[in-house]
Amino acid sequence: MADLFDSDAPQPTGGEEPNRPLADRLRPRSLSEVIGQQQVLGPEAPLGVMLASGSLSSLVFWGPPGVGKTTIARLLAKETDLHFVQISAIFTGVPDLKKVFEAAKHRRANGQGTLLFVDEIHRFNKAQQDGFLPHMEDGTILLVGATTENPSFELNAALLSRSQVLVLERLPLxxxxxxxxxxxxxxxxxxxxxxxxxxxxxxxxxxxxxxxxxxxxxxxxxxxxxxxxxxxxxxxLMRRAAKYDKSGEEHYNLISALHKSVRGSDPDAALYWYARMLEGGEDPRFLARRLTRMAVEDIALADPQAQAVCLQAWETYERLGSPEGELALAQAVIYLALAPKTNAGYMAYKAARRLAKETGSTPPPKHIMNAPTKLMTEQGYGAGYQYDHDAEDGFSGQNYFPEGVKRPVLYQPVERGFERELKRRTEFFAKLRLQRNS
Incomplete structure (x- = not known):
């Protein structure tokens, strides 16, 4: 059975007012009474412009619970003289949808438009979402969907292309x-x-x-x-649990915030997001893995010790468990945030992979290939190889790239942390290479 709200249904009388929930009694009677959400309701904001021009398109309201999605939809219908129908994707099946569309067609034939508000629209499957399209296109309904999930992941591209996504935000203090x-x-x-x-x-x-x-x-x-x-x-009173979905968007939002805080060398912000994830019930092992990734990706050779710190913190957590183990990971968070940063190794690796794809199966130069058989020796394998330990400075300066491949500069260390020393070494060998091959 569909969970339907039809604006023609009888409404509570004034005598019932004290028995109604406070949230219902304070529901705004016009868009001007809505608190917050000026980024969509203001005169120059999307809805303000649509209403001023008298042209309202289908919409998807994306935002957390309790920020006014249903209220704004109801008031939009009132402002545009559209018949308001509300359904919930949780309780509505295909037969119910057919009834809603048929009723909307009858209204349209009688000159009355329908604003169909679909709560939790992301819970409809692809086929059900596709079922809205023809009725949106022929003007039978103006669809306003509400979702707490990222529409990019949860709604069909066809439905999104026919709607404007408006983001509603948590209400500030x-x-x-x-x-x-x-x-x-x-x-x-x-x-x-x-x-x-x-x-x-x-x-x-x-x-x-x-x-x-x-x-x-x-x-x-x-x-x-x-x-x-x-x-x-x-x-x-019990404090309301913070919104956090370990498999949903909040999970990715918060780990992104943690990673970027570490990359931005802000230990306080990094600790805050680390704590937020723990409070939300995140698995500390996931955090340990991501911290290790940060050490490899963003700190790397600027501080070679960073990776070891993460692995030791991870091992400490496995041995101690909670809650002491989380302290070891917190210390790793602080260490990473304050460590010198470089992505030179990461960029060099990606450049090397690109070059490897471009050059295909080009063989190494023969002078650095072993010659375990007589035939291979006759073919020139190993001929002319210079043993670096016998060369001056322990460096021969020979070419190790395939013939025909112009020598690239893949690794470009920065002037930060230990990588400053590696930069000095690469410049030293580059100078020697030039001298030995001139």
């Missing part, structure tokens, strides 16, 4: 304070909290307006003799 004030006005009394506890309450909501209103509804029901402080509030 300033907007949550405005929402709190609006709630207090509706309730007719101030919350029984000190200023510090009020801030803590808003922090608990973690940018989710609906979650904040639910918390406010709980707090407003308390009967206390004096305002409660932060600690008393924490005792009475």
């Amino acid at each position: 300033a907007d949550l304070e405005l929402l709190t004030q609006r709630a207090e006005k509706e309730l007719g009394r101030a919350l029984p909290l000190t200023g510090d506890a009020r801030d803590a309450l808003q922090e608990m909501a973690d940018g989710d307006g609906r979650a904040l209103l639910n918390l406010i509804e709980q707090v407003s029901a308390w009967r206390v003799e004096s305002p409660l402080g932060r600690e008393a509030l924490a005792t009475r």
